[in-house]
Amino acid sequence: MIQIDNLSKNYGDVQAVDSISFSLGDGEIVGFLGANGAGKSTTLKMITGYISPTSGNVHIGDKNIIDDCIEIQKMVGYLPELNPLYAEMKVHEYLKFHASIREITGNKFTDALKKVVKECSLQGVVHRTVGNCSKGYKQRIGLAAAMIHDPKILILDEPVTGLDPNQIVEIRALIKKLGKEKLVLMSSHILQEIQATVDRIIIIDEGKIVADGTSEELISGSQGMTQLNLEISNADENSIQDMKATMPGVNIKDISKKGENFNVHLEYASGTDPRKDIFNHAVEQSWILTEMTVTEKNLEDIFRNLTGKIDNGATDE
């Protein structure tokens, strides 16, 4: 449904987005993941026509953002980062304003209002002034405004930033519900958020796409080596180092002493399993093996490897 072709954006000498291409299909929930300043918001702004690409294009159906900006804007619902709203308006007035621009008036508006109020659980605040609503409600008002024309495509820029955990769960559930019938493209720099909400993840770093797939695909695709942690007592460091000679496929990454015990961090090629050999070696050496743990890679590791940085959501973009 959305086809991004070699999209680039330069701000002066800074290349914010560097020739990215991907396509998104109907009914997908896609997470656009990247560290602060990676180019997520710039890309979303280009898709929604807020800024124009320096080169490349965005196609939705047979329209493109350079020649048919207004037509594309009719098809898309957009929740910008930080969710700016007209605070002086009442909630229903704000939604009416959005509907009116999209030529939804009269009975059509009444029906659309009922639908988004129900979907976004705004029943309690419809007649309240936007500025007096809580942050969670404001986020839902922004979502309701983006959905008032029942768009096939929803673009949400950091939709849960600044919300408390309960509000995050609510918005996440809403996005999942919407994703059943719409294409939802949401950006976030919070890994857990993306992992919990989306079907597919696109990771962007320094303006380039560095990964694209489901979280399972990304994790399995990156597992060249399996990590293994051992805790051994009744051993000495030299005899542990000698283990390499008997098991050539095992690479000892780190040995540290903790009290009487040694913590050993090993890695070996995925697809091989030297754990029995390690156990037998320990028996031969009269070591006491108190722990043997395989460490699975998670999305955080993938993100760290791909971007060289990690963001646990403590900071807002």
Place this chain on the structure above:
Amino acid sequence: MNNILTIFKKELHSFFTSPMAYIFLVVFALINGYFFNIQFFLINESDLRVLFGIVPLVYLFFIPAISMGLISREKSLGTIEIISTMPILERDIVIGKYLAGFVLIILGLAATLIHYLTLLYVGTSIDHGAVFTGYIGLALLGGVYTAVSLFASSLTDNQVIAFIIGIAIVLLFFMMDKLLFFMPSSMSGVVQFLSTDFHLSNMARGVLDTRNLIYFASVIGFFLSITTRILESRKWN
């Protein structure tokens, strides 16, 4: 057209949900009323030329004040991103906002009609045509100053800076024909024609010349056009 009307209604609603419009209308009426009345009963003339001299001065500060936030506030709050990603042309945004500011000015101007009633009550041999063309002139002058102030508002996200830029440009238009003395004679004709006061004074005398109307319409069109270009330019920054 529908989008222009939607933006227009939103802006007018925004004016009247804050104290801004009410303060403007009351203070505008009081200031004009005070300066009109202290002179009108002294000069013993049955016309509104006194008013037509005062209102442009009051406009100088009031119009940039009410228009300063029309675009700059959207920029500072970030709502410009909301409005710019809706299916609406920048031209329609500018016209809708302009009309809202202009209507507020017209409402303020309408309040000064009370002085016309005073004139009807105490005056003799009133030149109603001159009053009519004078009011048309003031409305058009308000239109020019609103267009200029809207342009100033599009240049920045800071309302105070927009206000200062607005006053500076409006003052320039107002002062042009008062500075003719310092101009080389080859330029004085052009500068005089660009001055708002030159065209307004014609209309206050009861002359409705198409050149004056074309001047006002051109200046309004020019400033609305460059304001639209400025809004569009965000795409290419």
